[in-house]
Amino acid sequence: MNENVRIAVVGATGVVGREVLSALLDQGVPSERLAALASERSEAVELEYGEDTLELEKTTPESFRGVGLVLLATPASASRKLAPVAQAAGAWVVDASSAFRADGNVPLVLPTFNPEVLGATFKGRIVSIPSAVSSALVSIIAPLQKAFGGVVRAQVTAMMGVSSAGVSGVGELEKQTAGLLSAREPEAHAFPHRIGFNLVPQVGPFMANSPWTEEEAGWTLEAARLFGARGETPVIAGTAVQVPTFYGHGLSVHVQLKVPAPVEQARAALKTSPALKVLDAPTEKVYPMPMLIAGDPAIHVGRLRTFPQAPEWLSLFAVVDNAGRGGALNLVEAGLRLLQRPA
Template sequence: MKDDLQIAVVGATGVVGREVLAGLYARDVPAEQVRAFGSERSKGLEVEYGEDSLEVERATAEAFRGMGLVLLATPGEVSRTLAPAAQAAGAWVVDVSPAFRGDGNVPLVLPGFNTEALSTVTKGRVVCLPGAVTTAAVHVVEPLRRAFGVARAQVTAMVAVSSAGVRGVAELEKQTADLMSGREPEPHAFPHRVGFNLVPQVGGFMVGSPWTEEEAGWTLEAARLFAGRGDAPVLAGTAVQVPSFYGHGLVINVQLKKAGPVEQVRAALKTSPSLKVLDAPGERVYPMPMLVTSDPAVHVGRVRAFPQSPEWVTLFAAIDNATRGAALNLVETGLKLAERERAA
């Protein structure tokens, strides 16, 4: 990376933005090269950068002047406005929101899966990243696709409230306190009370469709990521909002094209550097959101198949949605692009 390359972290006060700052700090990027941005609301606040702190500036088109790399951890509608402004400033731009995932002109990159797609990206283009559930599911499916072929992966995702950002976290905290004190809370960030409940709706529904935008996103993002790798597995399923704070859990039913013994399935999963296999159920070892906190690997286990239908393999996976599912994808992609700047 050019030693003076300036990095803008936009959305620095959010669930993802804070983890982006932690990820840059962990990779020894000096504080002088990093600037933190947010909306007018958070202007002047301080955010942690390791031992240091950074003052949050308001994100405007002018503020991006001189930035070499802009990392957007903002809501989709904000990214749609700020990405062109960052492009106009001549920066590399990486966006973690859903804003550009459906746009075939914007490369969709998942580090550890198709990082090579970055080699064709030119400066001033936006690169976008998949969501946390797609990140987990694609990392789990890919080694099975290579070993056996995969027709379809059916996912039930248990989605933590931090998927809805700081507002989602605050809502579960308040609802839990209210319910423990005998008060029925009002839902704001979610369509129903999420405290001590399960809500089979994450985000809004697609217009005229029974699928939520979250669920439709998995299918679209996986199709884009697997395109060009032979028969692309279909990824589809149901997202359920659950009353936990961080870490998503996924039940994944994978339909193999050629059935193999469960031991071979487990062995194939172990070949992936993106996965950690935790699968000793007799010793109560399996993935759980509480174990995956800050782990850059996706955890997978509970691997099993019905003898009557050995081509269907069932697994359980867990991902830290804020770090592996978002911030690390932003940091790793951004720093890869910055390396190209240095090499230029």
């Protein structure tokens, strides 16, 4: 890898963008190699980067000149516009949004699952990463699939923190909570309904002429793309629920295996994955919770149970840091691997 290659982080002031900068700092990337880009309203703002500061610049086509890697922590609408421009400028592009996840010409890569794709030949210079929920589900299913001869299907209820809607989502929960505690009924802007002290069974827009949201449909699509290259694709479906927590997504998962799986064996299988951390001692009140996940690169898994009447079904609860492991770390790991490709 060229140690002098410049890296641009687009959306640097957002929830994921700030985590991207933190991950790059942890990787030892010096500030002089970085360009922190955002919208015009954030121009000239300074961000701390270790002992240095980064001055935010407005994102324009000229921003990508001389840049070798562009990390897009932007909404899908912005990514669709910016990724082709950065690619045309000669940069590698890794996108964290849903913009290219369904595009068969753009590799979908989860660095902890299929990193080999980043070294293979593919069309163009754009790479997409899966959603935080898809990343967690694939990471959980993969060791079970290997240990028990296959996974037939997985049913999930995803309880998603408001940071899934970015800075505006975090701000709205803060404002609504304060308002409700002061007996003021708040207005909803970032979400379809009030999120303070409420649950909303809709995350993102619904698909056209469909009862499924784009978030929910994405889990099925992304799992098919990731597992498809390996032969057997389990069916994944479920419901996304917006919950009044700030960070971390909780997943109630029911997995149907091809053969019965005693809990002890399932626990052992999950422990073989470096992407997972098993917290499963419920009688001691040890299990995954969003408050434990911040800054942890592992996906937490616990509450493992089976049913005597249906021994091939395994139930569990998992938590993923949606801004960190589910977004920024996957983005950075994929990008740095691309820079290791031969010129």
